[in-house]
Every structure is written in structure tokens, then in C-alpha cells.
Amino acid sequence: MKYIADTKDFNLKETAVALGNFDGVHKGHQLLINEIIASKKVGLKATIFTFTPHPKTILYKDSPLELVLSTEERKNKLEDLGVDVLIEYPFNKETMEIDPRTFIEEILIQQLDIRFLVVGSDYRFGYKRQGDVHLLEEYSKQYNYQLKVIQKKKLKNNIISSSFIRELIKEGKVDEASKLLGKPYNIIGEVVQGKKIGRTLGFRTANISVGKEKLLPLNGVYMTQTKINGIWYNSVTNIGVKPTVNGKEKNVETHIFDIDLDLYGHTIEVSILKLIREEEKFGTLGQLKNQIEKDIALTKAYFISNNN
Numbered sequence: 387m388k389y390i391a392d393t394k395d396f397n398l399k400e401t402a403v404a405l406g407n408f409d410g411v412h413k414g415h416q417l418l419i420n421e422i423i424a425s426k427k428v429g430l431k432a433t434i435f436t437f438t439p440h441p442k443t444i445l446y447k448d449s450p451l452e453l454v455l456s457t458e459e460r461k462n463k464l465e466d467l468g469v470d471v472l473i474e475y476p477f478n479k480e481t482m483e484i485d486p487r488t489f490i491e492e493i494l495i496q497q498l499d500i501r502f503l504v505v506g507s508d509y510r511f512g513y514k515r516q517g518d519v520h521l522l523e524e525y526s527k528q529y530n531y532q533l534k535v536i537q538k539k540k541l542k543n544n545i546i547s548s549s550f551i552r553e554l555i556k557e558g559k560v561d562e563a564s565k566l567l568g569k570p571y572n573i574i575g576e577v578v579q580g581k582k583i584g585r586t587l588g589f590r591t592a593n594i595s596v597g598k599e600k601l602l603p604l605n606g607v608y609m610t611q612t613k614i615n616g617i618w619y620n621s622v623t624n625i626g627v628k629p630t631v632n633g634k635e636k637n638v639e640t641h642i643f644d645i646d647l648d649l650y651g652h653t654i655e656v657s658i659l660k661l662i663r664e665e666e667k668f669g670t671l672g673q674l675k676n677q678i679e680k681d682i683a684l685t686k687a688y689f690i691s692n693n694n
Contacts, residue, residue, distance in 0.1 A: 486517025558604030
């Protein structure tokens, strides 16, 4: 996949373009992506055009936006789906103020040479979000490109959207979020040194460094699977501040079953499957250890019952 970022200077020929933010690359997004992937059969380049940073991080600076997928995770997922080109167009004051007609003429037509364009029904663009699907339809006749508008996808009466998925994750409903994403919600990060409290209790853990932009679930203990060097292992993961030992900063640590590897410096992927319980403060380390043993037993039973 060709990756274009940190520049407004690019030129492509004969593209099929999907416009959007694509945070999560959820099932709704995948309807758009499937359209441009299909266009490869007629020789068009399947292209995603999005903005970085996410526009909401600029427009609502007082309410920092945490993302379902980090920039790198989104890039990897789009490549796995078969996208030919990913453009992360710089979002700044100049971009915010671009006239929607200029956006169509100079970027979509001149720089991208679009032959096929697909957007969600509520897609807005340009200065004060003045551009919409009606303007794109008007210009499609003038510049002879095909426009396809995709209606919002629903699951059990809920519209699938990145904002709805973020709320589910914040509430610890990761299993529900995963259904909308089309695959388990995951966390990818480098294993770093921790305080070795887990090892003291008899449970060696991998402490994972996670970028600030990444949305983390409700503090709690989760059934998980962890990918190391291409192999998946069953695991249990704590996300939170570890109140029993007076922790302050939110962190992610995973206990991987039945292996004892030195993972420092390795990048691992943790799929968050199901919340076991919310994080709580115990009176003693002994009580904490007893609860961890119960969490592990429950998780192992879950995997046995699901043939994992």
C-alpha cells in the first residue's frame, strides 16, 4: 500500500476514492471500502482520503479525542483490507478554511483524478462543513465521475459509528464494540519495564506502552488473547491504575498463560474480548492475589468452553 502523509503535494491517476475519518475502520466504513476495492477490477486505484490529525482534535481542543485505532493501527488495517493508497491529508487552519468547491476541483479532480467517489450519506467537508453529498453530485456531472452514497449501517437499531463504538469501549462493553468493528478491539504496544508487582504475586505480566491518542477501555480486568511473533496465546489483562498498590497512572499489563518469555522491547498485540470485572482496591496483596487466581481460572474456563 502506498502511504502519503505530512504533505499536500501529490498526484495520482485514475482513482476510486473513499472519503472519511475511518477511526476504527468499522463495519460501516467497510461498506465504503468494499466499493473502492471492487473498482480495482476496472483498473482504478483503491484510495482512502482522510485527515490527520482527526479534525475533532483541532476543532474541540478542550475535549481531547481518543481514537479507537492509532494512526499506525488504522494504516495496517486498511492495508490488510486491500487498499492501494492511503492519504492522510494534513488538517490545519488552512485546511479548515478551504472552500468546498476548491476541495473538489483542486484536490479530488486535479490531484486525485477521481473516476469513482464513495462517501457516507452525512459526509460534510470544506469551510464550516458547507460541502455535502448534493455538491458532490452536482460536480459529478461536470467532471464525469461516478458518485456512490452509502447510507448508515445499523446493528440492532443502533447506527454503527465511531462515536458510538468509543462509548461502548469506555463503558467496558468491548465485546459489543468488537461486533461493530468486525474483529476484536485490540491494543498494540511495546513491552516496557514495570514495577514487577505481578511477579511478586506469582503472576508474571507484560506491561505495554500505549500512545496517548489510543482509547483505552473502562478500568478493569479483561479476558484477552495476546499475539507474540505471529502466535496467539490466551491471557488475562488488567487495565487501570492498580489502586491496591496506590498506583496513579493508567496502564495495561497482560498475564499470558503457560509461557514465560522475556518480552521487553517486543511489540505485542492484545485483543480485548470480554470484561471480567471492574478494577477495585483490595485491603491486602493476599486478597488481590486470590482474586487474580479467580480471574485466571474464569478466563481459562471461558477459553475451554469456546475451544480456544
